[in-house]
Amino acid sequence: xxxxxxxxxxxxxxxxxxxxxxxxxxxxxxxxxxxxxxxxxxxxxxxxxxxxxxxxxxxxxxxxxxxxxxxxxxxxxxxxxxxxxxxxxxxxxxxxxxxxxxxxxxxxxxxxxxxxxxxxxxxxxxxxxxxxxxxxxxxxxxxxxxxxxxxxxxxxxxxxxxxxxxxxxxxxxxxxxxxxxxxxxxxxxxxxxxxxxxxxxxxxxxxxxxxxxxxxxxxxxxxxxxxxxxxxxxxxxxxxxxxxxxxxxxxxxxxxxxxxxxxxxxxxxxxxxxxxxxxxxxxxxxxxxxxxxxxxxxxxxxxxxxxxxxxxxxxxxxxxxxxxxxxxxxxxxxxxxxxxxxxxxxxxxxxxxxxxxxxxxxxxxxxxxxxxxxx
Amino acid sequence: xxxxxxxxxxxxxxxxxxxxxxxxxxxxxxxxxxxxxxxxxxxxxxxxxxxxxxxxxxxxxxxxxxxxxxxxxxxxxxxxxxxxxxxxxxxxxxxxxxxxxxxxxxxxxxxxxxxxxxxxxxxxxxxxxxxxxxxxxxxxxxxxxxxxxxxxxxxxxxxxxxxxxxxxxxxxxxxxxxxxxxxxxxxxxxxxxxxxxxxxxxxxxxxxxxxxxxxxxxxxxxxxxxxxxxxxxxxxxxxxxxxxxxxxxxxxxxxxxxxxxxxxxxxxxxxxxxxxxxxxxxxxxxxxxxxxxxxxxxxxxxxxxxxxxxxxxxxxxxxxxxxxxxxxxxxxxxxxxxxxxxxxxxxxxxxxxxxxxxxxxxxxxxxxxxxxxxx
DNA sequence: CTCACCTGCTGAAACGATAAACTACCTTCT
DNA sequence: AGAAGGTAGTTTATCGTTTCAGCAGGTGAG
Numbered sequence: 001x002x003x004x005x006x007x008x009x010x011x012x013x014x015x016x017x018x019x020x021x022x023x024x025x026x027x028x029x030x031x032x033x034x035x036x037x038x039x040x041x042x043x044x045x046x047x048x049x050x051x052x053x054x055x056x057x058x059x060x061x062x063x064x065x066x067x068x069x070x071x072x073x074x075x076x077x078x079x080x081x082x083x084x085x086x087x088x089x090x091x092x093x094x095x096x097x098x099x100x101x102x103x104x105x106x107x108x109x110x111x112x113x114x115x116x117x118x119x120x121x122x123x124x125x126x127x128x129x130x131x132x133x134x135x136x137x138x139x140x141x142x143x144x145x146x147x148x149x150x151x152x153x154x155x156x157x158x159x160x161x162x163x164x165x166x167x168x169x170x171x172x173x174x175x176x177x178x179x180x181x182x183x184x185x186x187x188x189x190x191x192x193x194x195x196x197x198x199x200x201x202x203x204x205x206x207x208x209x210x211x212x213x214x215x216x217x218x219x220x221x222x223x224x225x226x227x228x229x230x231x232x233x234x235x236x237x238x239x240x241x242x243x244x245x246x247x248x249x250x251x252x253x254x255x256x257x258x259x260x261x262x263x264x265x266x267x268x269x270x271x272x273x274x275x276x277x278x279x280x281x282x283x284x285x286x287x288x289x290x291x292x293x294x295x296x297x298x299x300x301x302x303x304x305x306x307x308x309x310x311x312x313x314x315x316x317x318x319x320x321x322x323x324x325x326x327x328x329x330x331x332x333x334x335x336x337x338x339x340x341x342x343x344x345x346x347x348x349x350x351x352x353x354x355x356x357x358x359x360x361x362x363x364x365x366x367x368x369x370x371x372x373x374x375x
Numbered sequence: 376x377x378x379x380x381x382x383x384x385x386x387x388x389x390x391x392x393x394x395x396x397x398x399x400x401x402x403x404x405x406x407x408x409x410x411x412x413x414x415x416x417x418x419x420x421x422x423x424x425x426x427x428x429x430x431x432x433x434x435x436x437x438x439x440x441x442x443x444x445x446x447x448x449x450x451x452x453x454x455x456x457x458x459x460x461x462x463x464x465x466x467x468x469x470x471x472x473x474x475x476x477x478x479x480x481x482x483x484x485x486x487x488x489x490x491x492x493x494x495x496x497x498x499x500x501x502x503x504x505x506x507x508x509x510x511x512x513x514x515x516x517x518x519x520x521x522x523x524x525x526x527x528x529x530x531x532x533x534x535x536x537x538x539x540x541x542x543x544x545x546x547x548x549x550x551x552x553x554x555x556x557x558x559x560x561x562x563x564x565x566x567x568x569x570x571x572x573x574x575x576x577x578x579x580x581x582x583x584x585x586x587x588x589x590x591x592x593x594x595x596x597x598x599x600x601x602x603x604x605x606x607x608x609x610x611x612x613x614x615x616x617x618x619x620x621x622x623x624x625x626x627x628x629x630x631x632x633x634x635x636x637x638x639x640x641x642x643x644x645x646x647x648x649x650x651x652x653x654x655x656x657x658x659x660x661x662x663x664x665x666x667x668x669x670x671x672x673x674x675x676x677x678x679x680x681x682x683x684x685x686x687x688x689x690x691x692x693x694x695x696x697x698x699x700x701x702x703x704x705x706x707x708x709x710x711x712x713x714x715x716x717x718x719x720x721x722x723x724x725x726x727x728x729x730x731x732x733x734x735x736x737x738x739x740x741x742x743x744x745x746x747x748x749x750x
Numbered sequence: 751c752t753c754a755c756c757t758g759c760t761g762a763a764a765c766g767a768t769a770a771a772c773t774a775c776c777t778t779c780t
Numbered sequence: 781a782g783a784a785g786g787t788a789g790t791t792t793a794t795c796g797t798t799t800c801a802g803c804a805g806g807t808g809a810g
Contacts, residue, residue: 025457026515026538029795039760042506044798047461052758069537074513075459076796079452079765082401086493093679095475104469107496111503116510118461119494121482135491138449140401162444163401244681275681283683302470306619306647308654308683414790419768427788450794451766710757 008240027068036064047072061128078140085115087329088144089322090129094121096320097301099147102169106320107262113330115142126150137162143329145169145322167325167334171213172342178328184214185315185345187347188221191267191296192234194312194349196225198356200265200294201232206277207269208238208248215269218298222267235263241270247276255285266294266354271297271304274311278354282308294355310352317345402443411439420633422447453515460490462704463511463519465504469496472676473693474522477544478695481520488705490517501525518704520544520697540707542700546588547717553707555700559589562689562722566642566671567609569687569724571600573731575640575669576607581625581652582644583613585592590644593673597642598679610638617644622709623649630660639668640730646672646679649686653729657683669730685727692720 029047033040038057045053046061053061063312064070078084089106091099101118110117118141120132129149136144143165148155152168155176159166168179195203207215219236226234237254239246247268254262268274274297279286289295289309297304300315324343332340393422404422408415413432420428421436428436439445464481466474478494485492493516495507504524511519518540524531527543531552534541543554556611558576570578570616579598581589601609612629614621629637643649649672656662664670672679675690699718708714 022678026796029798030796040797041760041799042758045759048798057758071509071512071537073454073515073796075450075453075515076765077798079448079454079767079795080797080799082765084450094479095472097470100470100475104496107469111506113757114494116495117493120491121479130484132491134446137446140448140450162446272681276677279681279683306650306654308658404768405766415767416769416790417788420789423768429788432788448766451795452768454765454797455767455769457795 010248026073027070031068032061032064032070035068036060036087036312041076066205083140083142084112085113086118086139086141087115088118088120088132088141088146089137090120090122090132090144090146090148092122092124092147094119098299098316101318102147102322102325105319105324106326107322108319109323109326113326117326122149124149129155133159137164142333143167145325145329162235165329167328169321169325172344175340175342176341178341180325180328182214182316182321182345182347184217184347185221185224187298187316188218188223188267189225190347190349191218191223191298191314192222192225194351194355195265195294196229196232196265197298198265198290198294200263201229202238202261202263203232203234203265203267204254204263205234205267205269206237206239206247206273207242209240211239212242218267218269239269239273242272244272244276244279247273247278248280249276250353251277251280252284255280255287262287262293263313266293266295268295270299271299271301271311271313273297274313274354275303275307276307278307278311290354290356296355300350304350305352307354309354312352312355313350315348315350321345392598397609401448402445403448404445404456406443406617407436407439407445408529410443411436428473449641458487458517459515461485461493461514461516462490462492462509462701463495463514463516463521465495465497465507465519465521465523467497467499467522467524473674476693477522477697477700480694480699481701482697483694484698484701488701492701497524499524503528508534512539517708518542520700520704531598538542540704542703542707544696544700547719550717551715553703553716553718555696555703555720557589557691557696557720557722559592559722560596560599562673562691563593563642564600565596565722565724566593566673566689567597567600569589569671569726569730570640570669571604571607573640573665573669575638577605577636577638578609578640578642579612580609580642580644581612581614581648582617582624585613587617592637593642605743610635614644614648617647619651619654622648623655624651626652626655627659630655630662637668641668641670643670643672646674646676646686646688648672649688649729650678650682653682653684653686665729665731671730675725679725680727682729684729687727687730688725690723690725692723696720736737 029043031041033043036043038061041051042057043061046058087110089103091103093099107117118122118136118139122129122132126149133144133155144159145167146155147169152171153174156166156168160177166177168177170181174183192203203226207218207220210216222234226232237250239250268277274295278289278295281289281293287293296312298314300313304311304313328341404415404418408418411418413436417428417432418436421433462485464478466478467476480503482492493514494510497504501524508519508530519534520542521530522544527546528549531541531543535552541552543552545556547554547556567578578601580594582593585591597609601607612625614625644654647672653664653670656664656668662668671687673689675688679686679688702718703718
């Protein structure tokens with residue numbers, strides 16, 4: 001990144017003469033030209049390191065820039081260039097560690113490209129999403145990365161009509177636009193396979209609502225893993241949301257029923273659910289984890305490894321997703337009609353204490369009565 | 376994963392690569408004017424709802440806007456107006472729930488003003504901080520909200536000399552610039568006073584490093600509370616950082632020493648420390664919380680109430696801080712020399728199970744006793 | 751000597767939106 | 781009838797930057 005135009009802040013602090021009228025109008029390239037006794041074109045040439053400038057003149061210009069504390073006006077550049085250096089990112093929930101990691105990855109990549117990311121928080125609201133899309137259009141951003149709350153194809157199509165490249169995050173979009181997502185089926189398979197490998201057979205899937213995009217896929221993967229293991233069963237408990245409280249409630253419901261034994265392995269649709277359940281198991285009833293029941297979550301949020309019993313989880317390469325989305329956008333901006341791609345990341349198993357160690361201590365009853373519930 | 380071609384998308388603000396098709400021209404106000412058969416000024420008047428337009432013409436213009444899909448160019452507007460509608464926010468760590476809540480609050484407020492927030496993640500790096508400040512200057516943002524990693528006064532002073540209003544978040548800055556912060560002394564006092572009120576006398580403060588801005592204040596508040604209670608004592612354990620592992624280590628160190636008894640009440644400088652210690656107390660050694668030792672943390676992160684023993688904490692109104700910072704900036708932009716302010720928010724005690732009652736927590740279901748429900 | 755071609759610079763025209771100043775045209779008051 | 785004023789527009793200058801099209805003056809080739 002060329003920082004020749006970016007004078008250190010210290011300079012302006014030290015070199016600010018007392019008589020100077022506190023720059024209400026910010027200094028422009030014109031002021032620099034006047035001070036250096038050259039034309040604006042020459043200053044521009046110096047700034048953009050064209051070689052048509054003698055070293056003598058270049059030095060005079062740089063000195064003037066330094067003295068005046070000139071900072072290039074991005075709006076003017078953008079107007080002239082027809083587009084900006086920023087890209088827009090719309091996430092449904094900035095407080096969710098998964099999305100903030102995506103944002104972080106995108107930000108890092110954008111900074112490497114010399115640009116920046118405008119992050120908009122749709123907060124699961126389509127109106128808010130539309131608001132940010134409108135804002136990004138006004139800003140003439142290079143493109144939009146969107147983890148859509150509503151129907152992605154509609155949004156993306158609208159963007160595309162205006163010539164704004166878009167990359168869908170978290171879902172595979174129509175072939176007309178690029179996307180970066182994670183193989184949730186593989187993640188569900190991975191988690192369930194792991195529970196089977198540590199000897200569990202009476203499994204449960206806890207998560208919901210089933211309409212939430214990734215969730216159904218995770219369950220599908222779990223079902224596939226179970227299908228491969230003839231003596232294993234999987235029951236499904238649907239929750240209303242993916243929060244801690246829902247997990248706690250689901251665990252208690254599981255404990256309170258008398259007709260069936262407790263599953264010996266549970267796959268939670270995300271880490272928050274698992275955290276809530278862990279709390280219920282350990283604290284309210286004294287269920288041994290992983291002794292009585294092995295648990296695995298999904299997302300591998302930071303708190304998972306800090307839980308009382310470190311939680312096994314499925315890690316999604318969130319930062320890499322953000323970074324990749326930016327790179328995909330860059331490609332598409334270069335050649336809009338050729339470089340469309342769909343990238344599917346593979347999740348990764350992170351085995352921790354909640355699913356490791358000894359098999360159930362007490363004698364395990366034959367698991368033949370537990371039905372598999374599918375919906 | 377795409378191969379990492381590190382070719383800059385565009386070389387900062389230099390010329391386009393030769394092959395680039397010069398970014399298709401988007402429809403401008405001129406195109407709309409031509410289509411509606413009026414002058415550009417008339418279109419502008421319609422857009423800005425001035426009353427110098429007959430309803431007949433207005434309708435024709437609106438129809439043209441609709442047909443062409445016109446979207447206003449923010450860069451041109453900004454160039455003309457001399458400033459932009461965005462404000463910059465620099466946080467040290469976007470993944471930290473406290474800061475993401477601040478960002479969220481700022482974002483909401485900015486949207487209400489019709490603007491947007493450009494969020495930069497300094498990641499505790501002064502270089503990165505400087506990079507974002509430079510970027511914001513180029514963008515001619517309305518102002519900068521900064522939770523500084525280094526010396527705030529230097530940064531803010533440099534910004535101010537360029538005519539960029541700045542609001543410092545999290546520290547009281549020099550009187551020349553506005554700031555929004557939290558009364559950490561009061562928070563420390565509140566936490567410690569609470570421990571005293573539930574009958575604890577042999578207290579400990581765990582946190583550090585002492586050089587971290589807020590930490591010293593929290594300790595100071597703790598000391599004040601202890602000074603008011605003649606029969607109480609407070610010992611201080613300094614940690615190297617504020618992470619979960621440091622908390623676990625500190626708790627174990629406390630348990631391993633033989634010369635003194637375990638404190639009966641501990642005030643942790645933040646919730647992560649407390650979480651680590653909780654884990655050590657409950658799981659590794661079987662110390663009863665709050666029976667043997669009452670605990671209180673700081674920040675009230677979401678996970679505090681989801682911990683195995685719901686953690687008492689000191690809540691900082693993070694979203695409100697972000698919102699207030701934006702409002703302060705708006706004020707200062709209106710009248711730069713008059714409306715400088717320092718706002719100090721008062722933190723709030725959130726008493727949960729980890730510091731309540733004398734009975735062991737195990738018999739009781741987790742109950743969230745959060746006194747207020749604003750979030 | 752002249753033609754062509756460098757070197758190092760300048761002038762002016764964009765880019766899109768806004769606002770001050772100005773022009774018609776129509777009403778109304780004195 | 782002529783001055784005054786309102787209505788509905790249009791012209792034009794401007795913001796800061798890049799870039800195309802020159803333009804002197806020097807230099808080497810033919």
